[in-house]
Every structure is written in C-alpha cells, then in structure tokens.
Amino acid sequence: AQTVTQSQPEMSVQEAETVTLSCTYDTSESDYYLFWYKQPPSRQMILVIRQEAYKQQNATENRFSVNFQKAAKSFSLKISDSQLGDAAMYFCAYRRAHGSSNTGKLIFGQGTTLQVKP
C-alpha cells in the first residue's frame, strides 16, 4: 500500500525568506501523480502544485517549486519570498495513475503547519 509521510509537523519562516517542506512517499508503482495542497484557516483545500512522475522536470508555479527525486521517493516543496498569506497547513498527496483497481483516491501525508513571521 502506498504511504505518504511529512516528518515536520510545524515549520516557521521569516517573511520574504525561503522555506522547504519535506515529503516522502512509498509506492511500487512507476507512474503516479504528486500534489501539494494548502489549507488556510478557512479550511478550504487549495491545490498549490502538481507533479507527474514520468516528467523529470520539477514543477514550478510562481513562488512555489518542487524538488522531485523519484529514486529517493522524495517530493519537497520550496516556497520563495514567503508572504504572510502563505501561513497555512500544507499537505503532500499521492495519486495512482493507472490500474483497474485504481480508486482515484488521494493519499495524504499528516500535514505541516507553516508559520510566517513578519
């Protein structure tokens, strides 16, 4: 069974600085998708960035980028020029790509709470 682990329950960063959130996963699949979701205090789940496992190039979305290390099964999120609005809980998630038993479910890590200090 696939698992996702976020080993940092809490992180903090100074406004305008850079922070990296860690995520590791375990799977025997070769094709899958990885996501980072942001959950602010409003509870709304917001997609930050996605990575397709067959793509070697790391995904970027403005100030957000990932370091995808497929062999190491690592998928970290880097937030550059941190802003107060980045304060939230961040979830790493895995989704299978194929297979008749594919439920399409997202498998989530435990979450990392990011505090941004002014």
Next chain:
Amino acid sequence: NAGVTQTPKFQVLKTGQSMTLQCAQDMNHEYMSWYRQDPGMGLRLIHYSVGAGITDQGEVPNGYNVSRSTTEDFPLRLLSAAPSQTSVYFCASSQGRGSPYEQYFGPGTRLTVT
C-alpha cells in the same frame, strides 16, 4: 460555476442520531469522493463514486453510506452517529480517476458528536 458545495458547514449531533451531509458539484465531474480530516492524520477516503449509480468503499467506510443518483449530487449518510465520527468532512470531485486533474474540494463540514 459554484464548484463543489457542501451543507451544512457545522453540525452537532447526539450519539445515535442520523444525518446526511450534502455535496453537489456543477462541473460535470464523473469522480466524486468523501474524506474525513482528523488531527495528525491528514485526510482519509471514506467513499467514492466514478459515476452516477456507481459507488465504492474507501479506507474508512464503516458507519457511513453513500449514493449517487445524479452526476451532480453525492450525499454522505451517517447511520448512527458515534463520538469517533467527530471530524471535518470534505467532499471532492474531479474529471477522472487516472489523471493528474485537480480534485476540487468543498468548504468542509465540521461535525461534532456528543
């Protein structure tokens, strides 16, 4: 588009009571699912549906029922509420199962069972 809507936003139940959490989407998505979020455990899949009339169990289905009579609606029923079902519930939808398409989440329902 309203996206994914959920009602109610908050609910308090007594042990043994039943209720239905409503979920609707207006994006014509085939795939819909229910998750529960508990502290330190991320989100876990309760039930999912790959189209009208087709539902299946996820990781933590006990104590919950679902049905999908239309593409738009996917209600979650708590049969006999228990304190262990105190949680935040999210409904989500996406275009397909085996795709990188984004899952769109509703705003969540915070349920407390006393």
